[in-house]
Amino acid sequence: IDFGFQQVKRQEKESMVANVFHSVAAKYDLMNDVMSMGIHRIWKRFTIDCSGVRAGQKVLDLAGGTGDLTAKFSRLVGESGEVVLADINNSMLKVGRDKLRDKGIVGNVSYVQANAEALPFPDDHFDCITIAFGLRNVTDKDAALRSMFRVLKPGGRLLVLEFSKPVVAPLSKVYDAYSFHVLPKMGQLIVNDPDSYRYLAESIRMHPDQETLKGMMEQAGFEQTSYHNLTGGIVALHRGFKF
Ligand code: SAM
Numbered sequence: 001i002d003f004g005f006q007q008v009k010r011q012e013k014e015s016m017v018a019n020v021f022h023s024v025a026a027k028y029d030l031m032n033d034v035m036s037m038g039i040h041r042i043w044k045r046f047t048i049d050c051s052g053v054r055a056g057q058k059v060l061d062l063a064g065g066t067g068d069l070t071a072k073f074s075r076l077v078g079e080s081g082e083v084v085l086a087d088i089n090n091s092m093l094k095v096g097r098d099k100l101r102d103k104g105i106v107g108n109v110s111y112v113q114a115n116a117e118a119l120p121f122p123d124d125h126f127d128c129i130t131i132a133f134g135l136r137n138v139t140d141k142d143a144a145l146r147s148m149f150r151v152l153k154p155g156g157r158l159l160v161l162e163f164s165k166p167v168v169a170p171l172s173k174v175y176d177a178y179s180f181h182v183l184p185k186m187g188q189l190i191v192n193d194p195d196s197y198r199y200l201a202e203s204i205r206m207h208p209d210q211e212t213l214k215g216m217m218e219q220a221g222f223e224q225t226s227y228h229n230l231t232g233g234i235v236a237l238h239r240g241f242k243f
Contacts, residue, residue: 010139017137018089020196021065025091027191028066029099034186040133041068043235047130047161048072050228050237056080057127062116062148063087063134067096067109073130074105084121086114087134116144121151128152132161136207145220152242158222164229164236165209171232179204210236 024031032040047069053059055078061070064085073083087093090113097111114120116138129148138144148158166172179201187197208216210227217225222240229236
């Protein structure tokens with residue numbers, strides 16, 4: 001009976017996540033800029049700077065959505081490298097593919113519809129995997145981390161950019177008020193969809209904190225794990241290696 005209940009919960013979460021991203025895909029980039037006041041660009045820039053990615057390498061931008069990181073990696077790896085933007089949601093993939101093609105980013109980028117929990121790539125394939133603001137939407141995060149570990153080359157690194165736990169209490173209160181009151185109103189105004197942004201606020205609150213996620217990465221096999229808090233821990237960048 002328990003297992004059946006878990007199954008229903010799992011399907012509920014998966015279809016809710018699918019609906020959220022189908023619904024917000026067209027205005028996702030605009031909402032990102034408005035909601036984070038443009039700061040997501042700095043968090044992403046920092047992620048790229050920590051990636052150590054060089055020309056000729058293979059990168060997986062998992063839960064890559066509208067492709068902000070993919071665009072930057074495409075320039076870094078050059079013609080001899082490759083970037084795979086993988087996402088479970090075909091609406092997000094389509095918006096990402098159209099945006100990157102409009103910018104002339106073609107040639108070394110491919111698009112794959114895939115679930116992070118069961119990646120359709122060979123073992124030991126990528127030099128670097130990023131998952132930005134994606135892991136909290138995944139139902140079985142441990143399975144996803146194991147899957148990422150499998151497809152990473154020995155010596156390769158995983159970078160997880162995700163909302164986390166603010167490190168100072170007053171910031172935490174302001175941030176909670178912002179997430180639960182301001183975000184749904186913005187969602188209502190801009191995409192006429194307050195529920196999707198209510199889900200996003202709730203998923204942020206439920207997501208494992210810095211130390212818990214670090215432990216989960218270690219459980220999946222990653223070594224030399226560390227994290228760096230950004231904007232007072234509102235966001236954290238976790239890093240781990242496969243040896
Ligand atoms: N990485 C992009 C960025 O930073 O702007 C997009 C982040 S967006 C908040 C989260 C993305 O995760 C969505 O595009 C969603 O479809 C994707 N996603 C959710 N669950 C997933 C899963 N199980 N496997 C792969 N992608 C998933």
